[in-house]
Amino acid sequence: MNEKIIVANKGLVKAEFAFWVGEYLDKFYDNLENKKIVGNKCPKCGDVFVPPRKVCGKCNIVIPLEENWVDLPETGELINYTITHYKVNDRSDRKVKKPQIIGIIKIDGSSTGLVYRLLDLEPEEVKIGMKMKIKWEENPKGDPSDIQGFIKA
Numbered sequence: 027m028n029e030k031i032i033v034a035n036k037g038l039v040k041a042e043f044a045f046w047v048g049e050y051l052d053k054f055y056d057n058l059e060n061k062k063i064v065g066n067k068c069p070k071c072g073d074v075f076v077p078p079r080k081v082c083g084k085c086n087i088v089i090p091l092e093e094n095w096v097d098l099p100e101t102g103e104l105i106n107y108t109i110t111h112y113k114v115n116d117r118s119d120r121k122v123k124k125p126q127i128i129g130i131i132k133i134d135g136s137s138t139g140l141v142y143r144l145l146d147l148e149p150e151e152v153k154i155g156m157k158m159k160i161k162w163e164e165n166p167k168g169d170p171s172d173i174q175g176f177i178k179a
């Protein structure tokens with residue numbers, strides 16, 4: 027029998043890829059490009075989803091794509107947060123110089139939360155329930171990075 031020795035090297039694989047986010051998120055990202063937040067409302071229970079969803083998990087019904095859209099403000103309330111010393115989205119160089127604050131923000135008029143970095147804030151200034159607003163990217167492209175993060179409103 028011919029045995030092979032496999033040597034493993036530790037490393038990272040980078041892959042370029044594209045995927046379609048679906049009709050509901052597509053509409054959400056199209057609006058981000060114009061610095062606007064839209065959500066969709068379940069016609070049965072009235073919950074408003076940001077980002078929009080196809081199915082209301084509570085009622086288990088499909089929310090029609092053509093209707094039930096709601097324009098929402100760029101302000102919201104901080105539901106919860108965490109402070110991390112590691113980058114969330116870059117695994118090649120994870121340690122950060124300054125701890126990052128990641129928060130869950132419920133956009134005013136919606137029933138769900140968005141997860142983003144809280145910017146221009148010191149950890150001791152952060153309080154659950156505080157009013158926040160979106161800090162937009164200067165030149166939005168229609169993707170999640172159009173929102174840089176949230177700042178104190």
Ligand SMILES: [Zn+2]
Pocket residue numbers: 068069070071072073082083084085086
């Ligand atoms: Zn519902």
